Amino acid sequence: MKATIKDVAREAGVSPSTVSRALHNNPRISSEVRQRIQEIAVRLDFHPNQMARSLVSRKTRIVGIVFPGDAGQSLGHPFFPAVLQGLGHAASERRYHLLLATGSEAVTIAEASRQLVDSGYVSGLIILAAEASPQLDVSVPVVVIGRPADARQRHYVDNNNVAAGYAAARYLLDRGHRRVMLLGYDPHYNVTVDRLDGYRRALEEAGLTPREDWIVPSRFIHNTTDNEALSHIFLSEDRPTAVVSMDDALSIGLMGLLGGMGLSVPQQVSIISFNNTDAGRYHVPALTSFDVDPYRLGLSAMNLMLDILKGQVTEPSALEVPFSLVERGSVEALGSGLPQW
């Protein structure tokens, strides 16, 4: 049987209240008594029952993590385990735990969040890669990874995705490309909305007018695209010579399609991509891709949460995590290398 506070109290010849105080280093307990109690506690291998503790304090040492789409599904993309690593590391240092929302299929972010909070198990919620506008009015602090629609009133951590979109397009522009497409826009995800924004700015700055039919949508998390539309675009004489792609998986799909059409990367089409995954790293050609540092996104989000829980942060705060570009073989300057056709 596990030792309770009463066992310790009896053994020490004091009341449970005193044990409780001693264990919390309450200064009103004499240090001799406290020491003795603490010794006894370890001797009896006493660990306070967190359930009981939480019941009175209305706090737990658990923060809930909610994934977009079907809970499990998103874990299939390497972005998510990486942020989980960051979340876990930050949590462990402060002795917090992670509770995964495993809402059954087809559950929305809002539903999964409510479930977690209603269970009473979590003191806070971290929401990953938020859809643009999840409506959530929950009774615990929330930090989102990604820019939420109502950013002004929320805690969140994100990359500067307009800067990233700008950097991506600019990278291509600087290498002589003028016909630059964007693949993977999804209005439900502000990551892509922001990157599109940056992409537009770069093009306009270069005196180009972004073509609306060259902004190809896809379902962001699921990485599905309308291949018909894509084929159509690349069948045209004045097809794009370069593309900014929202994710490596999308890029790999595109390369497959292009290969089937006899177009090769990077000779005929350059691709700059996002997320720096293993797939992109080992693909031939290897993808030039942005590392958005998901680990650090997770780390920052959890630290922010823990500070909030400690009461050290009150104003809605937005944290920015820097991204970096990993240059590999999927981009070529226009006109360099082999002739284009």
Added chain:
Amino acid sequence: MKATIKDVAREAGVSPSTVSRALHNNPRISSEVRQRIQEIAVRLDFHPNQMARSLVSRKTRIVGIVFPGDAGQSLGHPFFPAVLQGLGHAASERRYHLLLATGSEAVTIAEASRQLVDSGYVSGLIILAAEASPQLDVSVPVVVIGRPADARQRHYVDNNNVAAGYAAARYLLDRGHRRVMLLGYDPHYNVTVDRLDGYRRALEEAGLTPREDWIVPSRFIHNTTDNEALSHIFLSEDRPTAVVSMDDALSIGLMGLLGGMGLSVPQQVSIISFNNTDAGRYHVPALTSFDVDPYRLGLSAMNLMLDILKGQVTEPSALEVPFSLVERGSVEALGSGLPQW
């Protein structure tokens, strides 16, 4: 303020006990009363406080998940997120949650497990890819993924790894290879111990004597190997023509080394590998690799756990998850294709 059982009781004009019973579908409550109470409960958006419930029932709807090595670290390998998906799916269907052990660095499996259990938050523990013999005497049911040292007395789910090791070696043998090496043996992980066992059997069955210096160890989770030893082996005139590698990452490392020595895969060296990762899939040459079905490993483990928690399983039970081979380009029949040198 969240509604409590008292609020519901007052509203319904009954006692809290009656509310509790009604919500649990206790047959001793008249169905009219029960219905009325349940309606009121949803109207007040009542959700029982799990903390309170757990305090009395000594059960929670949470199972703790502990990772090998540094908690976060292992998530860097795609095997782990995949099992997490399986765990999550199975848990969600039965309204259970996952609590991740985020033991700070250098924490052992045993320590992480104790922490989780001592916290009182978890009703069960699932331990991933167990080291050979983690000593754990905890007060909640444990199921391990992988074969534990004391398998006889434990619940666990695993592939048949001796069959897998046998199949791997046999695949090479069947293609004419006689000098077959094994890369990635780690005595601390029974996965590799078992596969080595199968490998040995296949060789012996083919009338070959396994060479001990061709069983190259590495730290399994960390994927680090003694490259000196490897170089030495492949510098020799009678070097291996094929290798059974415990993990795609190891295989990729090996291919790099081989490439540096002017040896190419699969022409001069064939490799059959494990884990069927993206890296191996997109690498050139693409790896022929076993899919050990981590998703299903997770699914089975969680279902087993939930059955145990329900009292439906009492005897230690071992579940087997089938593996399959994904044939790609890293193996060539001996003597086929280009001349060997």
Added chain:
DNA sequence: CTGAAAGCGCTTACAG
């Protein structure tokens, strides 16, 4: 500096 008492929100014998 320490203790007795009340209470966190439930569940569950025990009565009736």
Added chain:
DNA sequence: CTGAAAGCGCTTACAG
């Protein structure tokens, strides 16, 4: 079929 009471293991005003 329903209620009053005790209790799960803690914490925390309130006394002293």
